[in-house]
Amino acid sequence: MKITSFIRQSHRWLSIAFTATVIANFALRIHGAPPPWVTYSPLAPLFLLMFSGLYMFALPYAKRRRTGNLIEDRAS
Numbered sequence: 001m002k003i004t005s006f007i008r009q010s011h012r013w014l015s016i017a018f019t020a021t022v023i024a025n026f027a028l029r030i031h032g033a034p035p036p037w038v039t040y041s042p043l044a045p046l047f048l049l050m051f052s053g054l055y056m057f058a059l060p061y062a063k064r065r066r067t068g069n070l071i072e073d074r075a076s
């Protein structure tokens, strides 16, 4: 399904953005406290990761609910 693969790709790239902001936080802290926008910058991608992650988490349960097929789900 198209929207599902878009959300999975977004989750994958957001995880890179999130990791970059966390590394930037550690790197800049060597020179003292960074400005607040740097400190809080991981929150934006983390927030989006939460929604896309919860969507992906719910997918198999939503599918099972629609199809009622437990055997196929166990195999995949």
Ligand code: HEM
Residues within 6 Å of the ligand: 008, 011, 012, 014, 015, 016, 018, 019, 046, 049, 050, 051, 052, 053, 054, 056, 057, 058
């Ligand atoms: C914030 C809450 C988060 C939730 C609820 C969440 C949930 C999920 C779920 C349900 C999946 C799919 C697993 C599957 O294939 O069945 C997934 C995949 C993944 N998550 Fe998260 N996640 C979260 C945060 C993060 C963070 C912080 C990172 C890394 C910095 C991350 C990196 C990934 C990656 C790389 C995948 C694999 C994506 C792919 O299939 O290419 N996630 N996550």
